[in-house]
Amino acid sequence: MKKIALFGLIGFILTGCGEKKVTEEMLIGDWRCNFKEQVAKWKNGLFQDYAPPIDHETSLVTYLKVDNDLFVKSPNSFRKIKQYVNKMDGSFEYSIGDMKTVGFNKLEYISDDEFKSISEIIITQNKSEDNEKTKNIMHCTRIK
Template identity: 30%
Template sequence: MLKHIVIIFASAIVLFGCSEKKLTEEMLLGQWNCQNTLMRQINPKVANEFHDLELRPDYHAEYIKNGDQVLLKLASTSEIIDFDAIEKNKDTWQSIGEMETNNKIKFVLISNDELKQDIVFSIRDKTSKEIINLFNIEVICKRITD
């Protein structure tokens, strides 16, 4: 009986797939209200498990198209971020004094009007390359429709 259930489950995966819907730039364009749903940190030198951090307030984000570029504008600052640079630099470490930082963001489309961002922000010692702090952040953004 168990063997039949496994075969049916495997067949369903093959027939219907289990992949996430691909997020395109066009889907991203527009205004979003974003809420941190998870913020946690680990310091590998001190402990081997994450501990929760206080969630940041909601924020407003807008993705706009400028020529071939998609730009992220945050309402709380005047900063404009090149969305393509986020993807291109995910394996690049940025030098800040005696440390280096890395920011990896994975976008998951929940629906046409809701997306999730899984963010891993790492800080390491520039000389030893040892991770000093690791942050895991989850953000849910809902499209603002007027």
């Protein structure tokens, strides 16, 4: 009987130890987000290291659900932009003519009241002096 109880307790603990993720439900509400951008220059056929991050102003954003769809809105705009959580966390690649774009988006769960979004985009083309590599980091904290 003790073994059954022990296995049950271990199973309960292990199912509760899964990695937490950013979900639509978690996002709903008001957030204070700061943005940083880093750029890597193209030189001698290679991207150089990222330059130090450039801080952009802190913004207030609201995530809301309308008819079961997730939207994001800034307080100084009436426009709502549809969001797809599954596209906020994954890689992408596409080409237009000689321009190739590859990158990824990553959502990092910090707590129920804090998350980070990291996006890296690499654009390469035949005129290599126009190649660019950019990383954007958005760190958001829930406004209570």
